[in-house]
Amino acid sequence: MENLAVLNLANLGIRELEQECFSGLENLVHLDLRKNFLKKIPKRVFRNMRNLHTLLLAGNDIFEAYPGSFDGLLNLPSLDLSNMAFTTIVEDMFYGLSSLMFLNLSHNKLTSIEDRSFTGAGKVQTLDLTKNDIAEFTGDIFSGLGELAYLHNDKYVFCCFRPHTVPEEQCLPAADEFSSCSDLMRNAALRISMWVLGFTALVGNLMVILSRCIYDRQSLKRSNDFFVANLAISDFVMGIYMIIIASADTFYRGVYSWNDEAWRSSWVCQLAGVLATLSSETSVMFLCMITADRVLVIKFPFKDFNIFKRYSKYISLSVWILGLLMAGMPLLPIDYFSSSFYSRSGVCLALPLTRNRPPGWEYSTTIFVIWNFICFVFIAFGQAVIYQAVRASQKLRKGRTTNDMAIARKLSFIVLTDFVCWFPICVMGLMALQGHAINSEVYAWVAVFVLPINSALNPIIYTLSSVDTMRKRKLNREKTFSSTTRSTVRTGxxxxxxxxxxxxxxxxxxxxxxxxxxxxxxxxxxxxxxxxxxxxxxxxxxxxxxxxxxxxxxxxxxxxxxxxxxxxxxxxxxxxxxxxxxxxxxxxxxxxxxxxxxxxxxxxxxxxxxxxxxxx
Incomplete structure (x- = not known):
């Protein structure tokens, strides 16, 4: 037995290994223990097996090992402990594996890794911890891995504590498009943009809502103005979302990596994701309603299309219900979404702009790419019809007038802002579906700056731009009233x-x-x-x-x-x-x-x- 080089104990129904059970097999090179019923690896079971080069343990349901369990395997180059039932990696568990270069701990049930667990395995170059739910660890988790070059995890937070020998590009997963180890928003420009756009959307749309509900209630009787008021509410919701994300970034500043998992799985992040989706989708649909209403009024001025006027409240209610269904569907306890739809990134968005295929990616593609693209085409076509109708009516009188150009500029601006917001997202989404990689900086700017910019611009386009027109109308009425009053005084x-x-x-x-x-x-x-x-x-x-x-x-x-x-x-x-x-x-x-x-x-x-x- 002293000269035995290969020992195959696979499929023998072995349930337990005793300490030093392989004593005397110092020349053993290959040991196969696959497909048995082993549950534990006792201490010193491999003592003095310095020549062993291959150890096969696959097919066992091992859930526990002890400090020094692998002591004695001085020349073992790789160890595959994947697809087992380990829950904890204890201190000095891999002590003695001085030649180990590859360690695979993937597909276990790991929840905890103690400090100095990898002490004694200093030559490991590749460590795979994927498909585990590790929640308990400290900053010394990789202590002792002085030659580590490749690190594979499920969470980027582990890369924040990687040894200096691991280049950033060789630590997976890569950082998301927004966050860093210290901050939720790693880009200072994006951080400032989030605050500016958030407050602009909140204040601008709040002014629109208050002005129409308090100072101009009569305008709500008109279908177009009623839709604009609902659009302001929708954009106000986007402002709330942006302030929530900006506040979370401030709260976790400098310590985000330790709170990444807790933040993304929190109800606040889920709420923020629902608000962002609700706002973006209802905003697009209300833009469609405004466009349709204007097309009917301007294109057919002498026909009584009063469907929007009579049913504007019901139409608006239907839009809000549809938006809530779109945004709230991923929160339902459905396996398809895996309860992680809004937890893909630190900003709680589910935009399908990466090559990854997380749970629910087909749903997000349908909502954010296909549906929004259809709405954009409808809005662009409607605004073109409006412009042509107005231009034709102007030509009947004075040809190309200043008013014609003003209308053209305003309609072009409306279409342009919608184009800037949704067309890049649609194109990037289609590119991602084809397997193209989207630059992380581009993704971040689109999600944080481009997507919500409409919420800040809409109150300017649809309401504040009308202030000058309303002022001129008021002056004209006052002038007419003054002239009529003077005539009244003279004639009695x-x-x-x-x-x-x-x-x-x-x-x-x-x-x-x-x-x-x-x-x-x-x-x-x-x-x-x-x-x-x-x-x-x-x-x-x-x-x-x-x-x-x-x-x-x-x-x-x-x-x-x-x-x-x-x-x-x-x-x-x-x-x-x-x-x-x-x-x-x-x-x-x-x-x-x-x-x-x-x-x-x-x-x-x-x-x-x-x-x-x-x-x-």
Missing amino acids: SSIPQILRKELLFLSQPPNSVCLSTYIGSLMSARQMLTIAYQLAGSIDLLHSNGLVNGLVETDSVYVVLDQGIIKRVTAACVPMATEIEEDFSKDIRDFGLLVSKMLKAYTVAKKQHLAKMVNQ
């Missing part, structure tokens, strides 16, 4: 009396005929033009005084005739004061419908006249 009449005297009557005037009756006898375009021109003048006079007709129809319009010639056109109404833009728009739509009816009646009358002439 009130505004309603002036309007009634010049253009409007509460009842049918003498020598007049109702337009609904007269419309059938229209025989010339001049007659239509006269009626439309005078009626438009009456509506303009009302609107310039902050009043509306409310009912511009053929039954309420009267044509005063003198020997068949139109002398005057009046509209019976009781003018109403309002500040709601939709009320003014209704007058204009009704006016357009009335003109359309006259055109149709004129066409019919013309055809009948031509038919009579042919028959004669």
